[in-house]
Amino acid sequence: MLKEIFVQSYYPQVNEAGIKYGINPVVLLAQIAIETGWGESVLCKEHFNFGGLTGFGKPSEFWPGTKVQLCEKGLTYRSYPDTRSGILDMARLLRSYYAVCLQT
Numbered sequence: 001m002l003k004e005i006f007v008q009s010y011y012p013q014v015n016e017a018g019i020k021y022g023i024n025p026v027v028l029l030a031q032i033a034i035e036t037g038w039g040e041s042v043l044c045k046e047h048f049n050f051g052g053l054t055g056f057g058k059p060s061e062f063w064p065g066t067k068v069q070l071c072e073k074g075l076t077y078r079s080y081p082d083t084r085s086g087i088l089d090m091a092r093l094l095r096s097y098y099a100v101c102l103q104t
């Protein structure tokens with residue numbers, strides 16, 4: 001995906017998540033670009049998983065999706081119903097587990 005299209009496609013949801021979780025949307029967008037190869041990963045394109053988030057636990061109000069295994073004997077990943085859900089959950093997890101890093 002072209003970088004300009006990536007930014008145009010995902011910035012509205014990234015901005016919403018940034019406001020909700022107190023994360024600079026540019027930082028969040030950069031992290032998503034790194035994690036997905038600018039939107040080219042299978043997890044991103046087919047499952048709206050923008051951070052390689054594994055599927056441990058049960059789907060919840062934050063993860064309103066299912067689980068997917070990309071290869072036999074591979075890890076299980078979260079699969080989301082849409083872009084917004086995937087980005088919001090990634091931002092929530094970043095805020096929850098990396099709060100100190102986000103203050104830098």
